[in-house]
Amino acid sequence: MKKVTKQTLSTCVNFGLLISVAFILTSYIYFQKGFDILVNPQVANINYMLCISGIFIGLRKLRSEVMPLITYWQAFLAGSTMIAVAAIPFAIFMYFILSSNPDMIENAIQLFEKGFKDASYTEDQTKTFIDIYKAFATPAFLAFSQFINKAFMGLVFSLFLASFLSTKKNLPKTNNSTNFENKEQ
Numbered sequence: 001m002k003k004v005t006k007q008t009l010s011t012c013v014n015f016g017l018l019i020s021v022a023f024i025l026t027s028y029i030y031f032q033k034g035f036d037i038l039v040n041p042q043v044a045n046i047n048y049m050l051c052i053s054g055i056f057i058g059l060r061k062l063r064s065e066v067m068p069l070i071t072y073w074q075a076f077l078a079g080s081t082m083i084a085v086a087a088i089p090f091a092i093f094m095y096f097i098l099s100s101n102p103d104m105i106e107n108a109i110q111l112f113e114k115g116f117k118d119a120s121y122t123e124d125q126t127k128t129f130i131d132i133y134k135a136f137a138t139p140a141f142l143a144f145s146q147f148i149n150k151a152f153m154g155l156v157f158s159l160f161l162a163s164f165l166s167t168k169k170n171l172p173k174t175n176n177s178t179n180f181e182n183k184e185q
Contacts, residue, residue: 007066012078015058016085022050023090023150031097038098038142039108051150052157054086055079059165068167075162083154087147095143105137 026046027037037043062078063070070078098104112133116126 008062008074008078009081011058011062011066012081013085015054015061016082017089019050019054019058019082019086020089022054023047023086024093026050027090027093027097036104036107038094038104039111047150048153048157051083051086051153052161055082055154055157055161056165058082059161063165063167070166072162072166075166076158079158079161080151080155083158084151087150087154090150091143091147094146095139098139098142102139105139105142109133109137 027043030037030040030043035043059070059075059079063075067074109130113126113130116129121129
């Protein structure tokens with residue numbers, strides 16, 4: 001049993017690292033092109049797609065090579081582990097990007113301020129929200145929030161994908177009323 005557990009954990013960590021590399025490469029490419037990766041919906045949508053496909057491929061490999069009979073909860077925990085592993089290097093990457101580019105945080109603050117004004121909040125409410133956001137808008141806190149974001153995203157997608165990729169035990173379908181073979185009286 002320990003060998004299967006080590007293989008399962010190894011597969012989850014490997015796929016988590018691959019998903020993390022995909023997250024980082026996507027964000028880095030957008031960053032190099034001059035886009036703001038902190039509040040860009042295109043980057044978020046691509047990360048959703050990468051998350052779903054990474055969990056799907058990882059669970060399929062896990063099911064085909066390591067655990068042919070995988071329950072829903074095992075598949076859910078494996079998918080969640082993959083994304084938890086993927087979120088750690090991505091959060092570290094975001095910390096370094098945000099530390100070296102504080103203008104990204106300022107752009108996000110300006111975007112939130114504009115959004116509050118467009119949503120018809122009063123000037124006092126907008127100022128209060130922006131002051132709170134500025135207090136928490138540090139590279140460390142925003143990187144941690146990216147970790148929580150990715151981990152939660154992985155939990156939600158793992159709930160969904162585990163239902164499709166778990167295997168049901170194949171119980172023999174016998175009907176005792178018509179099965180007369182090897183029956184002793």
